[in-house]
Amino acid sequence: MRTPKQKILLALKIIVVTFITTIIAFFVFRNLLLKQEITRVSSKMERDYNCSFSIKNAVFVGLSGLKLSEIILVPKKADTLFKIHQLETSVSLIHLLVGEIQLGTLEINNGYVQLVKNKNGRNFQAFLKKDKDDKLYSEKRDYAKFVYRIISKVLNLVPTDMKIENLTFKLNDDGKKATINFQKLRLVNKQLETSIKVQTKNFTQRIRIQGFADPRNKVADIRFFNIDTGAIKMPYLDERFNLKSSFDSIRLNIQNIDKSGGELHIDGFASITNLMINHAKIANKDVVIKNARFDYRFLLGSDFISIDSSSTVQFNKVKFHPYLAYETEEDTIYKLKVAIPKMKAQDFISSLPDGLFTHFQGMEAEGDFEYKLDFNFNKNKPNQLVFDSKMKKNNLLITKYGEANLNKLNGEFVYRAIINNVLQRPVLIGSTNPNYTPIDQISLYLQKCVLTSEDPSFFSHRGFINEAFKQSIIKNIRTKKFSRGASTISMQLIKNVFLTREKTVSRKLEEILLVYILENNRIASKERMLEVYFNIIEWGPNIYGIGEAAQFYFQKKPADLTLKECLYLATIVPKPKKFMWQFDKEGKLKPFAKQQQKFLSTIMLRRAVLTPEDTIGFSNPLILTGVAHSLLNLKVKDSSAIDSLTVEEPFGL
Structure with a gap:
């Protein structure tokens, strides 16, 4: 035994x-x-992906080396996906025995990888489909486990020693071409150095990537910069998305990737210098951020992904702490928190990206402020949305205005609308213009009607209506597009007087900041703001201001308008040039137009803005007696009507 x-x-x-x-x-x-x-x-490859895969020669070298030549993958009836002339690598036998592939060394000489999209389809289409039997897709997603597994697999395929010469990545998207040629790539003793040539239809440049990379310990510190003079341009984006972008250098640092206690932590920082972006939807000129840095800490658990609040974003002199989270424990919840610590107002203004806030150039301010934003959206309980924006000011004062001099509202000035990038005729906002109407000479009915339909809380809010803003966010999220705004009269005034009607990120951000400054520094009284608003908004084709509008539609002064006429004018404010479609061929209001006015009057009665006595005679038909009548599509032309609106003098300066 x-x-x-x-x-x-x-x-x-x-x-x-x-x-x-x-x-x-x-x-x-x-x-x-x-x-x-x-x-x-x-x-x-042939069975599952309809591709032809071949290797001309394949032999083992030494204990763990592998040498391959002429490796080719060609989808049937499509362009070659990749072709490698020679590849030599070594693998870790210990990891191989436990079913993992970990590369030790890698050498590649002469080859290319190409992605092609044309009228025949995409040569990579077959590889986009998900394998339903793959555990990565079939099991319930544990975010920390899933991401750590992907990171580990990817880093295991990054060799500790690498030598690549003449490996080209090609992109052809319906004739939009870009090539990135790795003329040289070395990773020796954890030091990375490359020489890359980028070529498109519009430019050719050489880029270098240098730094430290240790894939086994999951750390790296890498820099991207241009070998030649000038900035690094981003290929393909300009042709594909009309997005021009460039930068002087980028630094990417990964300090720690660690999974413990069911959570994955990823720490490091990224920085960029002289980032330039140009796109018609962003701004009408180059947007430049001189210096930006993101010190990040990503946290992932079994049911959440987040950017921790210990992270810091800094651009120029502005520094803030973001918190961003996506949670799926019970409901699907999106969270965003932003905290800007106390900073000088002038530092904030001078740090605004060039090209994004052109109307703030030259502005000067005193004092300081701090800011906090709290946003929480539960996909299953959208009406419980949280949007809390708070700014704490300390002796904040605008001492000098930039291009947008908000004091302009308090005096006489010339207003010129811009429609489809075309400057319209000048309209003088002041008593010298006979059509200009002071607020006390505008019918109270009209003031009440327009305020009710456009901005009921105008005299109490500070430029923004929180509840309307929340409902706007909810609808935009539901429709997955910007289908609803939350514009106040203050916002419309700023947009009309100081900005253009272009739909860009730049214009919207400027509008928000200018409204905040206007309303919170009491630059103009509410009464003055409303008076200017009534005298500049468009009321019809080439009709600006209520003085012109009252004459154009009813041959009256604004003070003499009836309730019914005021209800009509209030309902056409959103689309004034299409007023004629509210009338039938008999010159009478169509049912939908009558319903709009009835709906508005009902709201005003319910809110006690009107009394029942105000609506006496409301059933009488609305009749256009001014020039507007001649623009209606009537069965029989009125011989006494003016032919067309071609003379501007009665409504202009």
């Missing part, structure tokens, strides 16, 4: 012998096994 100790020793001997036998068998038959594996992969 063997003792327990002898049994353990015997078991160890059997394991060692079995292991050695397996290793010997592997080395004896490894080339045969390699050919079988290549045949298996080739069959799978």
Whole structure:
């Protein structure tokens, strides 16, 4: 009988012998096994992806090396996906025995990878489909586990020593072409150095990537910069999306990737200098951020993904702490928090990106402020949306205005609307213009009607209506587009007097900041703002201001308008040039137009803005008696009507 100790020793001997036998068998038959594996992969490519995969020569070199030549993957009836002339690599045998592939070294000489999209389709289409049997897709997603698994697989495929020469990545998107040629790439002793040539239809440049990379310890510090003079231009984006972008240099630092306690932590920072972006939807000129840095801490758990609030974003002199989270524990919840610590107002103004806030150039301010934003959206409970924006000011004062001099509202000035980038005729906002109407000479009915339909809380809010803004966000999220705004009269006034009607990010951001400054520094009284608003808004084709509108529609002064006429004028404010479509061929209001006015009057009665006595005679038909009548599509032309609106003098300066 063997003792327990002898049994353990015997078991160890059997394991060692079995292991050695397996290793010997592997080395004896490894080339045969390699050919079988290549045949298996080739069959799978043809069966599952309708592709032809081949390797001309494949042999083992030394203990763990592998040398391949002429590796080609060609989708049927499509362009070659990749072709590598020669590839030599080594793998970790220990990881291979446990079913993992970890590259030790890698050498590639001459080859290309190309993605092609044309009238025949995409040569990579077959590889976009998800494998339903793949555990990565079939199991319930644990975000920390899933991402860590992907990161580990990717980093295991990054060799500790790498030498690549003349490897080209090609992109052809219906004739929009870009090539990135790695003329040289070295990773030796954890030091990375490259020489890359980028070529498109519009430019050619050389880029270098340098730095430190240690894939086994999951750390890196890499810099991208231009070998030649000038900025690094982003290829393909300009042709594909009309987005021009460039930068002087980028630095990417990964300090830690660690999974413990069911959570994944990713720490590091990224920085960029002289980032330039140009797109028609962003601004009408180049937007430049001189210096930006993001010190990040990503946290992932089984049911959440987040950017921790210890992260810091800094551009120029502005620094803030963001918190962003996506949670799926019970409901799907999106969270965003932004905290800007106390900073000088002038530092904030001078840090605004060039080209994005052109109307703030030259503005000067005193004092300081701090800001906090709290946003929470539950996809299953949208009406519980949280949007809380708070600014704490300390002796904040605008001492000098930039291009948008808000004090302009308090005096006489010339207003010229811009429609479709075309400057319209000048309209004088002041008593010198006979059509200009002071607020006390505008019918109270009209003031009440327009305020009710456009901005009921105008006299109490500070430029923004929080509840309307929340409802706007909810609808935009539901429709997945900007289908609803939350514009106040203050916002419309700023947009009309100081900005253009272009639909860009720049214009909207400027509008928000200018409204905040206007309303919170009491630059103009509410009464003055409303008076200017009534005298500049468009009321019809080439009709600006209520003085022109009252004459154009009813041959009256604004003070003499009836309730019914005021209800009509209030309902056409959103689309004044299409007023004629509210009337039928008899010159009478169509049912939908009558319903709009009835709806508005009902709201005003319910809010006690009107009394029942105000609506006496409301059933009388609305009749256009001014020039507007001649623009209606009537069955029989009124011979007394003016032919067309061609003379501007009665309504102009």
